[in-house]
Amino acid sequence: MTTPSPLSALTTRNTRLFTLLLERELKKTGLRIGQLPVLQALQDGKTLNQKALADFADIEQPGMTTLLVRMERDGLIQREPDPTDRRSTLVTLTSDGQRKSRNIVPIMEHLTDIALKGFTPLERDILVTLLERINSSLKEQL
Structure with a gap:
């Protein structure tokens, strides 16, 4: 060898x-290293859909779904239906997510x-x- x-x-x-x-x-x-790309992408009040977050983090959609479920459970993000696309969800940081990301x-x-x-x-x-x-x-x- x-x-x-x-x-x-x-x-x-x-x-x-x-x-x-x-x-x-x-x-x-209260943060994890895997959350960093999402926190970075959503900083400064940005709102992105899950596909854009998966692309930014360079991970597959199922992995991003799991990550977002956990981050929502932990109160770091909130997800809402995209009013312009029923299949899409918009993601933003909560005030706690913004505070922790600082x-x-x-x-x-x-x-x-x-x-x-x-x-x-x-x-x-x-x-x-x-x-x-x-x-x-x-x-x-x-």
């Missing part, structure tokens, strides 16, 4: 550690500061640039 390249091993490990820390911090606010950016910034502790501003900029180039190269393969 061959070992993974240092790049793939490191990025996998970094992603896992960041995700674990993010999940821990979000849990304190915690996301400070949490992400805090975790980023932890991850980049000791990095100079130039090193941070270089790292972001390199990661963007990697993402671009990988997207080309999809």
